[in-house]
Amino acid sequence: MYEFAQRITTLRKARAMTQEQLAQELGITAQAVSKWETGQSYPDITLLPKLAEVCGVRVDELLGCALEKDEDEPPVCSLPWSDDSKTIHAVLFAGHTLIGAQEVTNCPEASRITFEYEGEALNIDSVFAVSVDGDVQGGVRAGSGVRCENVGGDVKAGGSVNCDTVEGNVSSGGSVNCDGVEGSVTANGSVTCGDVGGNVTAGGSLSCGDVGGSAVSRDGSGKGQKKRRSISFSFDGKKFDTRQFERTMNELGQRMGQLGREFGEQVEKTFNAAGPGEDADLVDLDEKKE
Numbered sequence: 091m092y093e094f095a096q097r098i099t100t101l102r103k104a105r106a107m108t109q110e111q112l113a114q115e116l117g118i119t120a121q122a123v124s125k126w127e128t129g130q131s132y133p134d135i136t137l138l139p140k141l142a143e144v145c146g147v148r149v150d151e152l153l154g155c156a157l158e159k160d161e162d163e164p165p166v167c168s169l170p171w172s173d174d175s176k177t178i179h180a181v182l183f184a185g186h187t188l189i190g191a192q193e194v195t196n197c198p199e200a201s202r203i204t205f206e207y208e209g210e211a212l213n214i215d216s217v218f219a220v221s222v223d224g225d226v227q228g229g230v231r232a233g234s235g236v237r238c239e240n241v242g243g244d245v246k247a248g249g250s251v252n253c254d255t256v257e258g259n260v261s262s263g264g265s266v267n268c269d270g271v272e273g274s275v276t277a278n279g280s281v282t283c284g285d286v287g288g289n290v291t292a293g294g295s296l297s298c299g300d301v302g303g304s305a306v307s308r309d310g311s312g313k314g315q316k317k318r319r320s321i322s323f324s325f326d327g328k329k330f331d332t333r334q335f336e337r338t339m340n341e342l343g344q345r346m347g348q349l350g351r352e353f354g355e356q357v358e359k360t361f362n363a364a365g366p367g368e369d370a371d372l373v374d375l376d377e378k379k380e
Contacts, residue, residue: 233248280294288302289305
């Protein structure tokens with residue numbers, strides 16, 4: 091029974107899942123999964139096909155009674171993800187055991203490895219640190235730090251995150267340094283960003299531009315400006331939002347005020363220059379002086 095319990099634990103961790111997440115996939119409680127992994131009980135037989143599917147193995151492999159294969163047949167490795175050619179997976183094996191992202195801290199070799207990629211990528215899932223010389227159209231998940239340019243999805247890293255613009259959320263086990271994040275930011279370390287569309291929670295110092303939600307730093311050094319809700323609209327084929335419109339109107343108001351002052355000064359000079367009983371000729375402000 092212990093071997094079966096250990097097998098479930100290993101398969102779950104290889105997929106980087108918690109007991110709660112596995113329970114949710116199966117429609118049961120986390121307490122039931124805990125009992126399986128501690129050898130207190132077995133899964134109901136009706137759950138075995140679904141459990142095997144979630145763990146990425148066959149039922150006979152799940153039960154530890156896989157049929158022996160021909161020695162000439164190449165070995166087949168069951169991997170804990172679907173065959174998606176649009177996602178790059180960088181993984182680490184310890185012997186025949188696939189090390190999941192949640193077990194990297196127990197594998198010192200992984201901390202010395204960085205997955206480097208040049209050019210644009212779709213999605214990246216790595217148990218190592220990730221360094222991308224280009225944009226990532228989808229999301230990035232890394233067991234350690236992440237360094238890249240723009241990211242179209244979420245970024246989840248066990249270490250620090252250094253990116254340009256992230257269109258999704260950022261979750262970091264270290265610090266976060268980004269030009270802007272459209273979603274929320276959660277970091278165990280410091281957070282230094284431009285504008286953030288959602289909430290910001292930092293374990294260290296916090297310095298951001300406009301923040302759409304709350305901004306909290308555990309060391310009390312939070313600095314973020316509450317952002318007002320923005321509404322987008324189109325005018326004359328051009329797209330604006332209310333903040334851009336407000337800035338444009340402020341600039342226009344400043345320019346109108348400047349023109350008004352210049353006109354007043356010109357009128358005053360013209361009347362002062364005119365003699366008694368003479369008509370003052372006003373000149374065009376845009377007329378160049380010769």
